[in-house]
Amino acid sequence: MSEPSQHSAKCEVSFSVNGRTTSLQVHAMARLLDVLRHELGLTGTKEGCGEGECGSCSVLVDGVLVNSCLIPALQANGARIVTIEGLSAESGAAGLQEAFLECGAAQCGICTPGMILAAFHLLNKKPQPSVAEIREGLAGNLCRCTGYMQIVEAVAEVARSGAAR
Amino acid sequence: MNNSSIVGTSVPRLEGRDKISGQARYVDDMGLPGMLYGATVRSKIARGKIKKINFGSEINWEEFIIVRPADIPGKNCIALIDDDQPCLAEGTVNHPEEPFLLLAHPDRHLLPKAVEAVTVEYDSLPAIFTIDESETPAQVIWGADNTFKSYLIEKGNVDAVWENADYIVEGEYTTGAQEQLYIENNGMIAQFDAAKGVTVWGSLQCPYYIHKALMKLCNLPADKVRVVQMETGGAFGGKEEYPSMIAAHAALLAMKSRRPVKIIYDRMEDMTATTKRHPSRTRHRTAVSKDGKILGGEIEFTIDGGAYKTLSPVVLSRGAIHAGGAYFWPSVRIRAKAVATNMPPHGAFRGFGAPQSLFALERHMDRIAKVVGISAVEIRRRNFLKTGQTTTTEQLVREEIDLGKLLDRALDLSSYHARKEKFAAENQQNGRKKGMGIAAFLHGAGFTGSGERYLGSTVGVAGCADGTVRILVSSTEFGQGTKTVLCQIVAETLGLPFRDVAIAQPDTDEVPNSGPTVASRTVMVVGKLVQSAAVGIRETLKASGKIADSYSAEEFRAACRAHVEQHGKFQSFAKYEQPEEVVWDEEKYRGSAYAAFAWAVYVAEVTVDPVTYSVSVDDFVALQEVGKVLHPTLAKGQIIGGAVQGIGFALYEKVIWHNGRMQNGQMTNYIIPTSPDLPSIRVYFEELGNVHGAYGAKGIGELPMDGPAPAVVNAIVDAVGVPFDSVPLLPEDIFDVLGEEPARQDVVSSSRVARGAQEEQEQR
Numbered sequence: 001m002s003e004p005s006q007h008s009a010k011c012e013v014s015f016s017v018n019g020r021t022t023s024l025q026v027h028a029m030a031r032l033l034d035v036l037r038h039e040l041g042l043t044g045t046k047e048g049c050g051e052g053e054c055g056s057c058s059v060l061v062d063g064v065l066v067n068s069c070l071i072p073a074l075q076a077n078g079a080r081i082v083t084i085e086g087l088s089a090e091s092g093a094a095g096l097q098e099a100f101l102e103c104g105a106a107q108c109g110i111c112t113p114g115m116i117l118a119a120f121h122l123l124n125k126k127p128q129p130s131v132a133e134i135r136e137g138l139a140g141n142l143c144r145c146t147g148y149m150q151i152v153e154a155v156a157e158v159a160r161s162g163a164a165r
Numbered sequence: 166m167n168n169s170s171i172v173g174t175s176v177p178r179l180e181g182r183d184k185i186s187g188q189a190r191y192v193d194d195m196g197l198p199g200m201l202y203g204a205t206v207r208s209k210i211a212r213g214k215i216k217k218i219n220f221g222s223e224i225n226w227e228e229f230i231i232v233r234p235a236d237i238p239g240k241n242c243i244a245l246i247d248d249d250q251p252c253l254a255e256g257t258v259n260h261p262e263e264p265f266l267l268l269a270h271p272d273r274h275l276l277p278k279a280v281e282a283v284t285v286e287y288d289s290l291p292a293i294f295t296i297d298e299s300e301t302p303a304q305v306i307w308g309a310d311n312t313f314k315s316y317l318i319e320k321g322n323v324d325a326v327w328e329n330a331d332y333i334v335e336g337e338y339t340t341g342a343q344e345q346l347y348i349e350n351n352g353m354i355a356q357f358d359a360a361k362g363v364t365v366w367g368s369l370q371c372p373y374y375i376h377k378a379l380m381k382l383c384n385l386p387a388d389k390v391r392v393v394q395m396e397t398g399g400a401f402g403g404k405e406e407y408p409s410m411i412a413a414h415a416a417l418l419a420m421k422s423r424r425p426v427k428i429i430y431d432r433m434e435d436m437t438a439t440t441k442r443h444p445s446r447t448r449h450r451t452a453v454s455k456d457g458k459i460l461g462g463e464i465e466f467t468i469d470g471g472a473y474k475t476l477s478p479v480v481l482s483r484g485a486i487h488a489g490g491a492y493f494w495p496s497v498r499i500r501a502k503a504v505a506t507n508m509p510p511h512g513a514f515r516g517f518g519a520p521q522s523l524f525a526l527e528r529h530m531d532r533i534a535k536v537v538g539i540s541a542v543e544i545r546r547r548n549f550l551k552t553g554q555t556t557t558t559e560q561l562v563r564e565e566i567d568l569g570k571l572l573d574r575a576l577d578l579s580s581y582h583a584r585k586e587k588f589a590a591e592n593q594q595n596g597r598k599k600g601m602g603i604a605a606f607l608h609g610a611g612f613t614g615s616g617e618r619y620l621g622s623t624v625g626v627a628g629c630a631d632g633t634v635r636i637l638v639s640s641t642e643f644g645q646g647t648k649t650v651l652c653q654i655v656a657e658t659l660g661l662p663f664r665d666v667a668i669a670q671p672d673t674d675e676v677p678n679s680g681p682t683v684a685s686r687t688v689m690v691v692g693k694l695v696q697s698a699a700v701g702i703r704e705t706l707k708a709s710g711k712i713a714d715s716y717s718a719e720e721f722r723a724a725c726r727a728h729v730e731q732h733g734k735f736q737s738f739a740k741y742e743q744p745e746e747v748v749w750d751e752e753k754y755r756g757s758a759y760a761a762f763a764w765a766v767y768v769a770e771v772t773v774d775p776v777t778y779s780v781s782v783d784d785f786v787a788l789q790e791v792g793k794v795l796h797p798t799l800a801k802g803q804i805i806g807g808a809v810q811g812i813g814f815a816l817y818e819k820v821i822w823h824n825g826r827m828q829n830g831q832m833t834n835y836i837i838p839t840s841p842d843l844p845s846i847r848v849y850f851e852e853l854g855n856v857h858g859a860y861g862a863k864g865i866g867e868l869p870m871d872g873p874a875p876a877v878v879n880a881i882v883d884a885v886g887v888p889f890d891s892v893p894l895l896p897e898d899i900f901d902v903l904g905e906e907p908a909r910q911d912v913v914s915s916s917r918v919a920r921g922a923q924e925e926q927e928q929r
Contacts, residue, residue, distance in 0.1 A: 101185050106184045108644030109396065134840075141840075142837060142839060144399050147808060
């Protein structure tokens, strides 16, 4: 873990998170993940590994899926950030979340926020993905409970019904 | 009464909405005013005496709370089966990453540096790291001979079978450590108050394990220790016993600082310091008739327990009882042993010893088939346990299980025969080799033998002032669907809509001890108990004339409200009673080991790449009899998830050890299956029912972990024609054999088995 010490200098960062513009003072190398969780109380974004392997901390930054444990908050200056807490306001996201519930795609739930954001990002890029494309599209998000199948089913279900559009 | 059936339908997961919206609260999502962060200082060596602990001058230690063994108010141990594992090592360390000192500070960013600044001068002692080293003890690190526990299971007279055997087949099989790798790392928050005692909130499976451990460690009475489970992000056994250690550490820091303390492990600490699946070695020596019938056998099952006893005796027991699998052994001798090494203690992981001994057995069945000259299908069919026969512990199989039929259905679903024939032809032409592998197995549900009687689980169901009912159990949800299924059972029992039933978050101040959430026992054992407790609520309302024999949900709610108004607290409790036919002799290790077994046949289809030696699983059929399926979506999720962990155990997950320390404690280099790695796992159920489980349910959680490794490795052996007897089996392991000796194709002539078999044949 490479976390900044309290002694490093603070800088101002401002961005929009889930539709609300926020400005705050952060340590120069503070991870976006820590700023979201600790400064803004958005604890739906999870830390699984702290090194960009598991995808539990996935958020959308200007529509791009990023591991928030890997990027300094300052890098998101001026960006539009969407976390799991604000996702349902995005067009089509609610249907995707319901499909996760319906298909049994969430078990312990710890990977679920990141997985849903990854699936949402995938469906935005490619509304009608094949099963292979879904599996590939979610390859950056690890789940230890489901064996992925019911997650893939949920995404395929949304693609089929067009609920995400 | 509402007649619509809730059991057997896929109602929405109770806490599912919180999980899909980011609202579910895990321990790291919680904070308390004035909270400090705690960190653990751990041994860097495997074994030695601590001569001196130095505190580096670069840190202002005045700012830190420091806890040493001397600060422990009670006994310095993590109470479990024995009290052998210290909470903080004192004087001697026995494995890498063993905790000996605790630190806390308000700024969590300062802790890693402070941990690094604590250095130790050791007198190193020689250490041992493998089963072999432990058995030939140049170093005795535990008791008289490094043995934590041994069992002997004997059925019939196995010494008499060798003389008449047509074949004697031997094999040795090993399995490696496996990390549970729940995606939520371990974590705890503790708070201390002189009046209320210690409270901990955490990621955990077994609230009452922690309760017991904290009472002894902190020297507090039962009512001064409170354990609350937060939403738990995966566990798989990995949060059965180790959370007691973390709770203990957080509690000690909280008691010393008089402030709340949070300890959250990062991934590397979680992987290197906490428990893993026990590495194992199994030796089989089996007497077989010329038509492929098992006459008897000797099985030696040995597991590496690590440096302290912890749960190893129980893991060993389950592994030993499952070592004979789903087959009839006229006679057998099983010697099982858990040995000590200077590794971090190995612990609970889904399957709990059975995946290890069943991997060995199911590989061995294929080996026997080769020696006898019959198919992998026939060797199993001819030896399956049948109704009326007895298991290796002489437990009578009472239920009408037809394993031959189960096998036929699995073969049919996987197009086994057609594909096997096709691959045999194509493998002659193609570089890419394809193969089919079978595993047939069983898994016992609930605690072993008299375990459930000793536990004596208690559950409660409460009628509430608003007319709803609330389940009171210490059984925890960590992905399996505990809350959902227990609520289904109570709703079904009372004829209420699903939404009228709630379940308390496990909190030892509120819920009785319904036992640990382990051993595939929750739906079967605890489920049956909540059903009884719910009947108690209904009968009380009937007896007082508030509801008739038949009632609507609205009538029930009104009656419940009225009862609470008149009498106040309205609770019904049920306590486990051992069924009469479950008789177990702990001394002889004989009798009814489990109230019920689930049965399964899995079939794997694989391709082995001739260039990279990587294996892809192309198709996977998982067929099982698990009693009544109470929630099809959750049940399917358990099977797929378990099967994928099993495929990981077989093909990907390798712990690299150096002097007892895990070297690849990161998700970057300890590889678990990702979404593109896998085929569709095709899941099928047979539902025979079970008199001991709620609505006929059996345990389901661990079963799917047992079969994939042998099915996949049997398929690899089928594809390449060379035996592999160890997991994990990575491409480099396959290359080591195939790459160097491309001509070595004959299973029989390359194995130790055949030598034994040929000698036997020559003697005849």
